[in-house]
Amino acid sequence: MDHRLASDSPQFRPRWRKVAYGGMQPGFDDNYTDESFLEGMVMNANVVKRDMLKVMLDSVSISEYLCIVALVVLVWTYTLESTIDENCLLCIDVSLLVSGFLILLYTPEKVSLSILIHHYFLNISFFIIGLYVLAPIYQTLTRSISSDSIWAVTASLLVLHLFLHDYSESTVNAPGALKNPALTSCISVNASVVASVFIASRLPSRLHVFAIMLFSLQVFLFGPLVTYCIKKYSFRLHLCFSISLMVVTLSFVYMLHRLLFVLLLSLLVFVNVVCPYWLIRIQEYKFEINGPWDEAKLCFAITD
Amino acid sequence: MGDHEKHRIMMVSDFFYPNVGGVENHVYYLSQCLLKLGHKVVVVTHAYGNRSGVRYMTGGLKVYYIPWRPFFNQSTFPTLIGMLPIIRTILIRERITLVHGHQTFSTLSHHALLNSRIMGYKVVFTDHSLNGFGDVGSIHMNKVLQFTLADVSQAICVSHTSKENTVLRSGLSAEKVFVIPNAVDTEMFKPAFEPPSRSSEIVIVVISRLVYRKGADLLVEVIPELCRLCPNVRFVIGGDGPKRVLLEEMREHNSLQDRVEMLGAVPHAQVRSVLISGHIFLNSSLTEAFCIAILEAASCGLLTVSTRVGGVPEVLPDDMIVLAEPNPADMVRAIQKAITMLPKIDPQVMHNRMKELYNWHDVARRTEIVYARALKCPHQDLLEHLSRHLSCGAWAGKLFCFVMIMSFLLWHLLELWQPADDIEEVPDLIFQTSMMERRGLKKEKKMTDDGEFGTSFF
Numbered sequence: 001m002d003h004r005l006a007s008d009s010p011q012f013r014p015r016w017r018k019v020a021y022g023g024m025q026p027g028f029d030d031n032y033t034d035e036s037f038l039e040g041m042v043m044n045a046n047v048v049k050r051d052m053l054k055v056m057l058d059s060v061s062i063s064e065y066l067c068i069v070a071l072v073v074l075v076w077t078y079t080l081e082s083t084i085d086e087n088c089l090l091c092i093d094v095s096l097l098v099s100g101f102l103i104l105l106y107t108p109e110k111v112s113l114s115i116l117i118h119h120y121f122l123n124i125s126f127f128i129i130g131l132y133v134l135a136p137i138y139q140t141l142t143r144s145i146s147s148d149s150i151w152a153v154t155a156s157l158l159v160l161h162l163f164l165h166d167y168s169e170s171t172v173n174a175p176g177a178l179k180n181p182a183l184t185s186c187i188s189v190n191a192s193v194v195a196s197v198f199i200a201s202r203l204p205s206r207l208h209v210f211a212i213m214l215f216s217l218q219v220f221l222f223g224p225l226v227t228y229c230i231k232k233y234s235f236r237l238h239l240c241f242s243i244s245l246m247v248v249t250l251s252f253v254y255m256l257h258r259l260l261f262v263l264l265l266s267l268l269v270f271v272n273v274v275c276p277y278w279l280i281r282i283q284e285y286k287f288e289i290n291g292p293w294d295e296a297k298l299c300f301a302i303t304d
Numbered sequence: 305m306g307d308h309e310k311h312r313i314m315m316v317s318d319f320f321y322p323n324v325g326g327v328e329n330h331v332y333y334l335s336q337c338l339l340k341l342g343h344k345v346v347v348v349t350h351a352y353g354n355r356s357g358v359r360y361m362t363g364g365l366k367v368y369y370i371p372w373r374p375f376f377n378q379s380t381f382p383t384l385i386g387m388l389p390i391i392r393t394i395l396i397r398e399r400i401t402l403v404h405g406h407q408t409f410s411t412l413s414h415h416a417l418l419n420s421r422i423m424g425y426k427v428v429f430t431d432h433s434l435n436g437f438g439d440v441g442s443i444h445m446n447k448v449l450q451f452t453l454a455d456v457s458q459a460i461c462v463s464h465t466s467k468e469n470t471v472l473r474s475g476l477s478a479e480k481v482f483v484i485p486n487a488v489d490t491e492m493f494k495p496a497f498e499p500p501s502r503s504s505e506i507v508i509v510v511i512s513r514l515v516y517r518k519g520a521d522l523l524v525e526v527i528p529e530l531c532r533l534c535p536n537v538r539f540v541i542g543g544d545g546p547k548r549v550l551l552e553e554m555r556e557h558n559s560l561q562d563r564v565e566m567l568g569a570v571p572h573a574q575v576r577s578v579l580i581s582g583h584i585f586l587n588s589s590l591t592e593a594f595c596i597a598i599l600e601a602a603s604c605g606l607l608t609v610s611t612r613v614g615g616v617p618e619v620l621p622d623d624m625i626v627l628a629e630p631n632p633a634d635m636v637r638a639i640q641k642a643i644t645m646l647p648k649i650d651p652q653v654m655h656n657r658m659k660e661l662y663n664w665h666d667v668a669r670r671t672e673i674v675y676a677r678a679l680k681c682p683h684q685d686l687l688e689h690l691s692r693h694l695s696c697g698a699w700a701g702k703l704f705c706f707v708m709i710m711s712f713l714l715w716h717l718l719e720l721w722q723p724a725d726d727i728e729e730v731p732d733l734i735f736q737t738s739m740m741e742r743r744g745l746k747k748e749k750k751m752t753d754d755g756e757f758g759t760s761f762f
Contacts, residue, residue, distance in 0.1 A: 018464050018618060019464075019618045019621075020462070020463050020464065020483065020485035020594070020615065020618040020619055021485070021618070021619065021620060021621060021661040021662065022660075022661050023661070023663070023666045023670075024666070024670055029482075029673075030482040030483055030484055030670055030673070030674070031478070031479055031480065031481060031482045031483070033478040033479065037467075037468060037478060038468050038471075038472070040465075040468070041468070041472070288437070288438070289437045289472060290437075291465075291468065291469070291472075292465050292468075292613070292614060293434040293435070293436070293465055293466070293468065293469040293591070293593075293614055294434075294436055294591070295434075295436060295517065295590050295591040295613075296519075296590040296591065296611065296613050296630035297590075298521055298522065298590070298630070298631075299631045300521075300525060300631075300632070
């Protein structure tokens with residue numbers, strides 16, 4: 001190789017080439033570095049410029065779900081204090097069920113009336129019957145454990161649930177959806193179910209247990225699906241719904257406890273204002289390197 | 305420069321024979337050629353199955369199989385300082401002057417470099433792979449590499465792309481990083497005595513592990529399309545892996561059973577016989593620092609079609625390889641172009657050119673220069689090492705320093721417990737060079753199973 005190059009340009013020193021073949025290039029050490037070094041490097045090629053307002057609006061769905069969980073905890077507290085009796089709870093259950101169905105029916109998320117009847121109605125009735133049959137078991141499940149432990153475990157489970165919850169989509173999908181939920185969101189759903197069982201086990205009667213279980217599971221399993229459908233149907237509706245939900249929750253929490261109100265309010269402000277601002281600020285420090293050493297990405301979907 | 309100076313080198317890598325691959329090959333051939341240049345070479349790797357203790361390979365290459373079990377991908381468990389006693393004993397027994405570690409993914413080499421640096425040895429590191437910057441695994445690996453390379457004497461990479469990558473990942477100055485490519489044993493990969501005829505059909509050979517990183521998914525898209533466009537093309541696919549099912553499915557689905565032959569895993573000794581049955585070698589890797597397979601194919605006189613990834617464009621002159629972007633349409637186009645180029649290719653001419661382009665002896669001579677440079681580096685004491693490591697990162701720097709101090713203390717404890725003077729030094733065995741030369745560089749692995757002594761020392 002080198003002979004040929006040398007004969008091409010007898011009087012000039014052969015130029016250094018960025019190649020690996022042909023042995024050591026005459027006149028250059030192996031650690032020779034020229035200006036073409038790192039020429040293929042691209043920095044921050046895929047960085048998305050984010051808009052403050054858009055990030056704030058997107059974060060509304062997080063605070064919406066936070067409010068939903070806060071409302072569930074409120075209902076639990078009132079039930080445990082016997083402020084709400086079991087009939088009232090059952091009324092809430094039925095109204096939630098009906099309104100949820102109506103929302104699913106009127107937001108076009110692949111749910112037609114026939115699917116609703118065939119798929120949901122049958123399943124939900126099995127589900128309700130099962131819960132009713134199992135209620136006595138739930139009631140006595142944690143009798144040997146002290147209440148303090150139960151509150152502590154429930155609180156940590158709820159934190160885990162909120163931490164791992166899939167805020168962008170719904171873990172329980174509409175029938176026919178292709179995507180399988182991620183492991184973390186499944187853990188999140190399970191944590192919420194266990195928390196509901198623990199709370200239910202502290203209640204005085206079977207009907208209480210049944211009513212509270214039905215309520216919690218409805219909210220935890222189908223709540224995200226309903227809010228997701230609303231969001232997909234109309235973003236404006238989603239915003240109105242979320243803000244009214246926030247107002248309602250805050251006012252209820254205010255009636256319950258001042259300190260909790262302050263905590264929830266600051267949490268909402270943190271999620272909706274501070275975090276988006278923070279995200280935008282730390283974008284400056286984004287440092288992404290791409291170059292010829294990157295693994296090539298396939299331009300078609302791979303099947304496994 | 306270093307021609308007259310004889311070094312005593314310890315090669316360290318988790319990857320060595322009986323495992324087969326690019327790094328294994330590199331370590332083996334480099335050691336053999338360094339032995340021929342008159343240096344003393346000892347290879348240290350971890351135990352493979354019941355192959356543990358000391359073995360001798362062709363040409364008197366001594367291999368220590370340290371009895372540590374691999375725990376993931378043939379790498380030993382990272383213990384940071386647990387390896388120090390055994391590494392120290394080997395260093396003293398063999399009167400080593402220089403330690404040469406191979407491959408980022410080899411924890412053993414990281415350990416050995418860290419420990420021998422503490423003991424004041426000069427260390428050289430060869431990086432054989434590319435690594436991204438984005439995912440969690442890479443970020444962790446890059447931190448470890450930064451630690452190892454923080455005050456390595458010299459580093460070697462196998463291609464210029466690999467050098468750029470290593471410099472970015474480790475923060476080493478570009479001056480310290482040498483580019484010394486792999487080579488190929490052209491004697492082992494000669495073209496067929498009678499080249500397969502091109503008139504009736506064109507055979508495309510693929511030999512690679514059938515995994516995602518090697519682009520098995522690309523093959524699934526390319527093969528049916530090419531078979532449709534060129535009725536005289538036949539594929540021979542050697543290799544095994546999780547994506548093999550996918551390829552077989554593709555073959556069934558497009559009824560290409562008579563045009564796509566799946567050989568399964570091909571032992572390295574039989575690679576040549578598969579290669580010489582074809583005209584074109586197809587490499588579909590998605591990432592590759594160097595790709596020895598291309599060299600082997602070119603040495604057998606095959607025209608190569610490859611994806612333009614990593615260091616592949618540097619490997620062969622433009623008239624010996626057709627490059628394509630890693631998407632099915634462009635690869636089909638490149639293979640068609642290669643088919644039109646075929647009549648001009650003479651396997652024997654190609655083979656002779658490869659002989660000039662790549663040579664393990666050349667690699668060894670260039671590595672020798674790096675060793676000479678490394679030995680000229682000034683000696684550093686612990687404080688200098690520590691200050692170098694402290695600059696590696698807010699948290700990582702302190703952690704690195706802690707590890708360094710721990711291993712420094714352990715080293716001094718060992719000096720008290722088992723003084724260096726008490727460790728018996730190994731006499732140098734002199735092998736008959738005439739016999740070695742007759743054998744050439746052929747891998748004669750048969751004789752390696754006999755010599756097993758010195759195991760009591762473990």
